[in-house]
Amino acid sequence: MRWRGPIIAGGLAIGLALPTSPAAAVDVTFTGLVVDTCSVALATPGVMSLSGDGKVLATDQGGLAVPATVTVVSIGTNTLSLAPPTLDTYPAGYTPGGETLELSTSGLLSNPLFTTLGIDGIIGLLPLTNLLVNLRITNPDGFEQGLYGAHTVLTCS
Amino acid sequence: MHLKTLLLAAALAPFAGGLAAAQSLSPMRAEGDTPSAVKGFRLLIGNPYRQRMVFRVLPMEPGFRVGAPDAAVNFPELALAPGSTRQVIVSFRIDPAMKERTIGVCVQPKAIEGMVMPRVCGTYTGRRRG
């Protein structure tokens, strides 16, 4: 009969078409996005004291003087920049202009020589890490009695 | 000697608070398209330390030295509890004559005592589509 012919042919076709090899692998996908992050914290504000000759006010004079400590956490690649320091406060009897302000750093960024310029560095992946900042104000004419304050801006970018 | 002691006392006085100030910013860099003349970015600002902090969020020109015109942050001042984060949106206008504009955003404590003013600054570029 004519309709059986196709059945036989169909049966053979089915037999030949059934796969005999393992199924192809299917990929399971995971996606994610990493973004650079930076966190900075002023842990210790820093204290200056006067040198024996009265001409240098600095954080590395020993005694009660201590450098400022900043803690840094970084993910990805970031840049740390310390701007040249500026004098913020001084007593009424003091005339600014004759002093020199300088920075030096240790720890995360090592720049041990005092400089009037800024200090920069590239940082990568960092757990909580310390950066110590020393500040020095030098005036050959000395300092009047009173309150002095100076600062630098630390930028993580 | 007396002068040295007085200067020491003076130097110590502003640091009596001794508070740690900190902030974090994420992402530090981003780029994106806009179909209009205004581009916005969502930024996450965090206070990872143990005291409440008030931060200023400032749109800046690249280089982070001067403020950026035609740019704004929806929360220019943020009070954050310890360990908390908050999203802010910075948006800026792109000059129709330009195809793109890059601005910076800096996060810094509103008030701080100490020798170092810490801040975190990001760079964001918007491009006009079409």
Next chain:
Amino acid sequence: MQLTGAVLVLLAGLPAAACACDVQISTPGLLGLSGDGRTLSSANGLPAIAVISDLNLLAPTTITISGIRLDQAPGGFAAPLTYAGSYVANATLLGTSSGTIAPSASFQVPAILNLVVTLTIHNSVTSTSGFPQGPYTMKTSVTCT
């Protein structure tokens, strides 16, 4: 009748091998960065979920999870990497099978009508120098034999 018998013999004579299973990805995984910035993992995001059905009815099926790899990363990223993964397989009436993918893992399911296996997979990749900013894609292969 003879023809029908012939067709049945033809079909019965075919090798009872492989395969057919249908693997559908119900939920792709999400990767998140660890606090120290060194590990990208679905443990910090979401696991992937795959549903396996249409399993072989003539013989048990071995399901193999293997080939954990980083498929996409920002240009120039070439740090040495360490991979890890784990899975949990659930099938009604059969309970749970679980294990680590190191570097592959396999388990067998019996030939049961309408059996469906739900596979929950975790992936992670570690770089001691961290990861540069950008999009990342990891892949793991699931195979039935």
